[in-house]
Each structure stands twice: as C-alpha cells, then as structure tokens.
Amino acid sequence: MAQRVVIDPITRIEGHLRIELEADGGRVSKAWSETTQFRGLEEIVLGRDPRDVWAFVQRICGVCTSVHAIASISAVENAIGAVPPPQARLIRDMVLASQEVQDHVIHFYHLHALDFVNVAAAADADPAAAVDFAHQIGSTWKGNTIERMTEVRDTVQAIVSSGQLSIFTGGYWDHPDYRLPPEANLMAVAHYLDALEFQRSMIRIGTVFGGKNPHPNFLVGGMACTIDPNRSESINQVHIDQIGQWIAESVEFVTACYVPDALAIAGVYKDYFDIGAAQPNFFAVGMAGATFAGNPDASSVANAHTEVRPGVLLDGDFATVHPFDPSKIAEWVSSAWYRYRGGDVGLTPDVGETTVAYTGPKPPYAWLGDGTEYTWCKAPRYDGRPIQVGPVARVLLAYAQGHERTVDIVDDAATTLGISLDQLNSTAGRTLARAVECLTSVEILAQRTFPEFVKRLKGGDIEVFDGTKWEPGSWPATASGRSFVEVARGNLSHWVGIEDGKVSHYQAVVPTTWLAGGRDADGHQGPYEESLAGDGQHPLVDPAQPLEPLRTIHSFDPCMSCAVHVLDGDGHVVQAVAS
C-alpha cells in the first residue's frame, strides 16, 4: 500500500515548492511538483516604460539577481535597436560571471551540502583527521588547518550541546544514509562557513558596476557606471585592482575548495549517478553567461562566449547537436492553475496567455495531487519533449561540441569516479556538472573577459552607453525583441513587445519553469517529477525524514519565484478564480 508523503516547504531553495509523493517499500512511485506562489509581475509591467522594466523583472528573483535585468535590457535593446558599446557588454559579462560563480558556490555549500553532510556528526571529528581528509581529496584550500578545524568543531559542539540548534533544528542527523566519516563532515562544515565569507567578498564585482548587490542597477543602452582611468569619480585603477584581486580569490576558492569538495561528495555518494535521472533532453544557447539579443542562431551575439553554439540534445543522444529553434518552444497549462482560451494546447511564448483559473482547495489543505491541476508553474516543452536546462545541459552541449577545457575536466572526473557521460543525467551528475561549470566560468572570467575589458580600457575605450536610442521618439511605433541568456539555473529568455513607447507584451521563459513544471496534456511528467518517480527506484527510506528526495530536488537548484513568470502574449490577464 503506497504511503502519501508531503514535503512542504522544500527548504534550502529559492521560493515556495511543495513536493507530494507516493512511496512504497522504500521507493518513490509517484511524484507531483507543486509551485505554491504566484505574484503576477506579468500583468504589472504592461504599459510601463520599457527602460524601467528591468528593475521590475529583476525582482523576479534575488538569488539570481542581475540575470533578469540583463535579459530584459537585452530584449528591449533588441526591440528598439540600441547597441550597447563593447565595454558595457563586457561589464555585464563580468557581473553575470561573478553572479553565476557566487550562485553555484552558495548552492553547493548552503543549499545542497546538508543533504550529504551531517553537521551534528562534525562535533565528534578529529580536527587533524579533517585536515588529512582535505589533503587526501586534493583540497588545497588555505582554510585546511588544524586551528581552523578545531575552531569549527568547537562551534558545532557548542551549538549541539546548547540545545539551541538554530538553522540545524529538526535536521535528519540520525538518518542512516549520511555516509561521510566525521572528519569529512567537519571539513565540509568549515568550508560551508568559509564559502559564506568568500561569496560576501567576491560579489562586490557586481557592486562596483551596479552600486549594490542584490539587485544592482543596469541601463538600457549600456551601463550607468562610467569608466575612466584618469578620473576619481569613474571606475578607475583602484577598482580594476580590486576586481583583479576578487577574481583571483574566486579562482582560488573554486579550484582549491569547491571542485575537490564536489568530487569528494560525488565519490562517496556514487550511487546517486544512477538515481534521479530526468528525461535525457537538454538545451542551451552556449556556456554560462552566453547572451544573445535576438535570434541565437544569427550573428547578434551580445558577448564573447562564442565557442559553444546554441544547440539541443535529444533522446539520450549526447553526441548529436540539433539546431535550436525557438519556435519549437511551447508551454502547457494542463497541470497548472491557468486556462487558455483555445483549450489545453501548447502555446509558443509569443502568443502565450496567463489567465488564472485556480481549481485547487482553499487553504489550509492537505493534498493537491488528486486534482488535474496542482501548480502555479506552466509546463514548457521543446518539440513536445520535457527538457533539462542548466549546468548539466551546458556541460553536455560544450562536451558535444568539443570545448577543450570542459572535455578535459569532465573526462578527468569521469575517470576518477568511474562513471560514463550519460550518468551526468542524475542527481549526482547535475551537482557535479555545476562544479565543472563553475570552474570553466571563473577561468573564462579570469583569463578572457576581465583581461579583454582591461585591454580595451588601456586602448582608451571608455564608452559604456549608446544614447542614440534613449528617447522613445527614436523608437518605431511598434517593436518586438527577445533575448536568451545562460544563467546559473539554465536558459532564460525574455520576450518584449513595445507599442507607442510602452510595454505591450512581456514574457519570460525561465530555467526553473522548464524543470519544475508538472504534467503536460500527453501525461509526460516534468523533470522534477520524472527524476523522483521516473523509474520507480528512487529511494525514500524514512518518509518522516525525506533526505533522498531532497538530494534530487536540490540537484536542480530550484528557483521558484523565477518559475512562475510567464506573460500573456496579448496583455490580457483575466482573474478567473474558480474556487
């Protein structure tokens, strides 16, 4: 007899996600992915000044801060014909890269690690053994000292013995599937604290250019921050030196700490390369940070990431790169609380609708999965298929296209771990791919993007703003634009229509929407659901401590506030609440 299990809230994610499961004999048999927040920003941006909209949609998410702003600005620029100068584009690239590195680090240590690391067990660890363990896994992080490990162990001991466990209250510390030895737990907790300190420092790259973080400021047509090596009130050598330092620290942290830790955890939990597979379809428009204003297959590349082209991998064939065709994107509302005028069909983003039609129970409620509709998240499909986006998609795409550095890192890791490429489609695979990508991203930032910015600056290139299209009078009466950006959690696209100087149409197709959506009209599950209930083998030893499903859901790095943002193509949003 299947037991029903509700996990709500799913914690250590952005936003509000509820997972309902049926489990039998320690295995998950059914799963429902349920997004429980709706904000309606879609409706709010209509009629606004397109130059303002980046600030609205940036507030879609404060974890993926910056990315919606950059996507919005690129789409608006595409619509009105503004061309940001190369230095402005490089600045955006640097902000995107720093955001992505910070985001991956925060995800691994602060949102995901406690699925594998037993904090309470760290209290019993020998600090010297923790240092040895770190060396053994190839961690060259400067924090691997006996003094530091002792200090962290004492912290954990004090928290555990005080009875006030703070954020560790109610954790599953006696769950049998925490497998790390005590010293590994201690090392990981130390790195958890170090990562907090690290992200606080390196995120300042975005602050220099955008004035604050989260939610830095951006500008249609370029950037508002002036650069000039000979003026105190512009970004100058002082800032360049700081940024160089922060980038060097980022390379050090990712190389010496994050990547070895990710490999070590993957090694101990190696069976998770056979757990949590979702549909083997992937797409991306390039590596992390790739930004296109307009058609990703045309030449309107918005930045320097050109070595990996847009593409789609389908049906488990990781060698054949299909061309990416935006017209093959369709969104279904079969399982979502919306209604289309034309019935339950897949609509492409340019004609999408967002008509609320809530059919769920009035809160408080105990179970949603019995209804046909159970989520605020639409179900996007590509060419009829559920598809995975994010680090794993980008790594597989880069691998398929022979991106040398990616191939090297992946092959090394696969050899060390004894896994095959197709096993990256798994809980551990998604987590490993994120670390691989973090390394290539920070290297590209350090070796290419930042040096290119400095080189141009040296050559006297200080322009950051194209003002020729700033005034609405310079715009066509009607215009439309779109952008595709590869952000931390996957492919993000923004689609804008402008009429008489105002936003007439706005839509965002967001990474988590691809992943967290529910069933479509054909009954295909969304990737979250498939990863939990696809093969009937996903473990769930103790329904009161749903550690294993958390591992799998966290491997996708959910961002729920992002997921529920899809705009009515015509600007018609009708509230038709049925219950």
Place this chain on the structure above:
Amino acid sequence: MANPVDVWAEPTLGENLARAGVTRRDFLAFCGALAGFFALGAGAPRASAEDIADKLAAVTKPNVVWLQLQECTGCMESTLRSGGTTVEEVVLRLLSVNYNELVMAAAGDGANKALADTNAEPHILVVNGSIPLKDDGIYCTIGGESAEEVLRTSAENATAILAVGACAVWGSVQASRPNPTGAVGVDAIIRDKPVINVAGCPPIGEVITATVAYLLMHDDVPKTDAESRPLFAYDQRIHDSCPRRAHFDAGQYVRSFDDEAARNGWCLYEVGCKGPSTFSACPVFQWNLHTSWPIGAGHPCIGCTEKDFFDRFTPFYQVLPNVRGFGVEATAEKIGWGLVGATVAGVAVHAGLTAIRHAASRKSEEGEPLHAFGDEPHGKAE
C-alpha cells in the same frame, strides 16, 4: 576571514567572547563601529562603545522565526552579504534561527515542527515578503497554509516583529499596479503589535543585522520615523548625505548617461534620481562591505526604501515632479522633521520575557503620500 568566536557555550555573549579569547579591546572596537550606526538617529545621544559593549555582552540567545512569504529571497541574500568583522559574525550567532526556509536543514514536517515549537514560545519574528490577501490567500501557501495564516500564527507569541524588505513593509513590486494578488505588508495584518519596517529592495545587509543587534542591545525596538523605519538608517534623505549634493546645489547635472558630467560624478537629478525623496543611509553605509552604492556607481536612486516606489517613482528616469533646485529646502526640512514623529512603544524582546507591552498600532494612515518634494506632507506630521 576566520571566525574565531563562533562558539556559543556560555550563557552570555560576554562570557562567550572571553572564552573565545576576544579581548575587551577588540570588542570595544567592534562596538565603536556599531555606535556609528546607532548614533545616526536624529536627536539621539551618541551611544558610547562602552555602553554598547556592556549591553551586548549581557544578552542571551533569543529564538527567531524568520519567515519568507511572497518575495524573491533578495532580502535573505542581502542578509548573507552583511559585512563581516569577526564579532559581527558573533552577533548573528547571538540568535537561534530555528526557522528560515532558505538556510534551515530540515524540510517538510521537520521544518513545520521547528516552526510550531518556536512559535509556541516567545521569539523574535522577522518577515521577508508580502502577504497576498486576494482569493483566500491562494497565491502563496506554505505547508498548505496561506501566508496570512503563517504570519498570524508566528506573530502571536512574538516579542518583536521586524518586517524586512520592501515586500514585507509595503508589498513592493507585486503590490504595484494593478496588484493582481492583493499583496500587502506585514503591518496591514498585524495591528496589535508594533512592526519595525526595515525598508529597501533589498535593505542593506548591515542595516538588517544592525536592527537585530539593536533589539538585543537595548532590549527594545529602535526609534523609528512615522513609517516605522529605524531612525539609525532612515532618518535622512539620500539627498541630505549625498556626496554629489554640492553639484546639485551648483546646478551641475548629468544630462545624459556617460557624458562628461557623468564621468565627473555630477548630480543625477536630471536623469531621474529619487534621492531627494528617499530616506535611506545608502550614502553613509554604502553596500557590500562599503564597496559602492547606486549613485556612486552612476545610476540614479530609484527610491527603493519608499512606499510604492514602483508606482510613485516611475518612470524611473523622469525628473522628480516639482523639484526645481532652488527654494526647496524649506519644504524639505519641514517634511523631514515631520517624519521624526512619535516612535513606537518599547517592547521586551528577550526570550525569557513573556509579556508584551501592547503598543498603539501604526500611526500612518492608509494612502498617505510619499515624502517627495512635490508631495504635500500628510496632515499628521508635526
């Protein structure tokens, strides 16, 4: 940076600091930095580092429920970025944050139990996010309950309530026209206890943590303006403290982004800066370990600490209405002083105290205007 004082083994911070080998001198240096925050309230006597140190050293570890309702998690991210001296980490560790969805280990039933257990005892309540009231609260549910229900339950035994971020304070972006989900701020729901509004989208991380530290040090809520914002961070307009103010007074304006004036750091008023109408200490504290701040990085202030800024301050790049350079100071002063109105009554925040002195509910009236130069100050300001 290492955190040598992560250990909470003794009853009070002072004892823990001593145990961890933090000298009184180091602690005083840290408290001196805090004094910089707390001295900014208009008319407030400057707290000495000694006073602060004595108070802080005596506190015990309160339990905290830190909710995230209808929002974007930017406020938690900002909190994570709050600048770190070694002892500041300890101030964060003064709290036992038993429920916060972003960082807590437990999920589902385990998380809900942690919430229920903490709610059953006196605790500090911090809220990020707005409350969507429309359609029975279906637009944000947690554990199957509406955000409103979660908030009401958590507020019941709370000894202090902090609404952190524009969403929790006024609803912010999702409450902007036409507010499809009926989003409101915390103090629209909780009327029987004072709510401290830490405004901003997001607020500066250091301001968030300093508000908490203030509670612990003073055993009371900070003095606030008429919008219930702590004076130590919201008593002055950005315009008052802006390093570019001299250019405003001299009529030296940026006319177009990236022009000569922009490169020279002139005033951004002509390209839409909302600094003259925005109460926030951004230019004083700056952002992300004092790295920069919005105007410092060349972008006009969008006024994110003010009520309904997504409606009232847009289009963002349009010049503020009725601000014409000269002759505005009288109005500004009048409005500015009007804000330093009654402050909320004190509240005992310690976990050991069960009684709350019921304070008058908010003084602000519905629909009161912003304190923009062009607005009439609302009649209640004195």
